[in-house]
Amino acid sequence: MALPSTDTSRHDNTLAVIRTLRDRGPAARVDLGTLNGISSATVTSISAELLQQGLITERPPEAPRPNGRGRPKTLIELAPNAACVVCVKLSINEIQLVVGDFAGQVRHSEHHTVSTLTLNADDLEALLEDKISALCTRQLTGFQRLAGICLAVQGVVSSQSGTIIWSPALSFRNAPISARLAKRFHCSVLLENDANCIASLLAAQPAYADCPNLVVIMLGYGIGMSVLISGVPFLGANGSAAEFGHSKYQPDGALCACGRRGCIEAYASDYALYRAAADPLELPVGDSAHPSEQQMQALTQLALHGNPVAKRIYAEAGRALGVGIANVLALFNPDLVLITGSGVRGFDAMQTAMHGAIDNALVAELRGTTRIESCAWDRDMTCMGGIAIALNATDSQTLLDSQTAREA
Structure with missing residues (x-):
């Protein structure tokens, strides 16, 4: 039959x-x-x-x-109101919720200050349920359906199992989180690394259409990376592939937020740069472990205006990035390495040392024709990428729901 x-x-x-x-x-x-x-x-x-x-x-x-x-x-x-998705960005001491309509446009955004490091897994799930539920009540009344939710998280996540494996924003590990939220809100809940959200958005831009093999490095409080091979993110066995920030620059070197020493992040992230500068330089008062944008801008300006201590700190960060990028070039031979994130504010102070480290590490044949460029962080692309991922993942179900509703 x-x-x-x-x-x-x-x-x-x-x-x-x-x-x-x-x-x-x-x-x-x-x-x-x-x-x-x-x-x-x-x-x-x-x-x-x-x-x-x-x-x-x-x-x-x-x-x-x-x-x-x-x-x-x-x-x-x-039709923008045919469906919507919610992207939740989880970072250190902050949760951002963004509503995207069916056309992919941001319709609402809100930030909440939260002591994320004091939460356990149950606390986080309850908090997210509360914040998303309140958002739905206030902001989603004009939409026909909530198609999906995307959680964009710093650190290592398993998209397949919906598990946060490790995040610098949290004190716990290996927490399954997607299933409970999916049951509560009756929609798909996707869990994504924040760098993958950014890469997915950039890869869809016409300027990078000729770069199917794309590496995106995100500089900020931490350092993330996404590797796209033939346009498909390389995730590894459990989602921990492309953890560029936790590859090694100096064994037994500076302490990283992951608890190990010598990681690239321990030299080139915001907290590492500020840690190195806090004693020798006078900088704005604040949390030196979680420096603010004001603190980082002040440090960056010192480096760009020739302060020798700040220049030395940024040069060391550039060398750490360069050593890491050289390894990426040798391993993946991408079309383009794109450096972005809020930490790109200091790229001009890093790039001479970065390119020098790459040249010292690789013969010309291994560096090849790969372009290395920076991309301005004039908007937070994490949630925009999360919205696009959630919409693409739920379009089929939205089609089915709309067909069923019409036939009912």
Whole structure:
């Protein structure tokens, strides 16, 4: 007896239309066909179904052309309120919650100061339930459905099991967290490393379309990395791959937040830079273990304006980065190494020593044609990446839910 068939190509084409509209904004049906290699008839049929399901809307026709030739294009776009997702960014002593609509745009953002290091696993789950529940009550009333939640966490996570393995923001380890939240909110809950969220957002930008083998290094309080091979994140056996910050620069060297010594993070992260500068330099008062942006800006400006102590500290950080990047080049041979994060504020003070360390470590053939660039941190890309990941992961379920609702 033959098994029933499913029109997977139709489903894939529908997802392609949705994601193209999300990436590019309003578009004409004919252009959607060209961009995705789909026939005009198929796009017309798909768009008719999406209109009925309330997932897209039509804009008013464009104004007639001056020469009177050709029919004006009617543009379609995603219906922003058809669904939403929530991204929760967990970092040291702070939780940020962001609502993204079906078109991928941020609709709401809020920050909460929390003593994260004093929480146990049950405390964290209860806190997240409380904050997300309050957010849903206040901010999600205009949306048809909550499609999913993405937790973006500093440190090592297992996306497959939904487990926080280790995070510098938390005092506990190996805590399964996704399942309880999924049961509470009746939607998919994804757990992602914060650097992977950033990399997924950058990889989708046209400027990096020619870089399928991409390495993104995030500088900030800690140091993270994401490796994309042929456009796919390399996660390793349990999600701990690409922990660049905890690879070694100097065995038995400076103390790292992970509890071991000599990690790259122990020289090039915000807390490491500030720790090295706190005694010899006069800097703004604050928590030296968790320096603020004001404190780091003050230190960075000293280095950029020639203070010899600050210059030496940033040069050492640059050498640590360079040694690590040299290993990445030799192991992965990426198209591009992109350095970003809030710590990129000090990149100009690091890069001479960084490039020197790379040149000393590698023969030209191993360095190859890989580009090494910085990317300005003019907005926090973590939650934007988390929104994109959550939407892509839940688009199929949103389609199914909308079809079921229409047939009911």
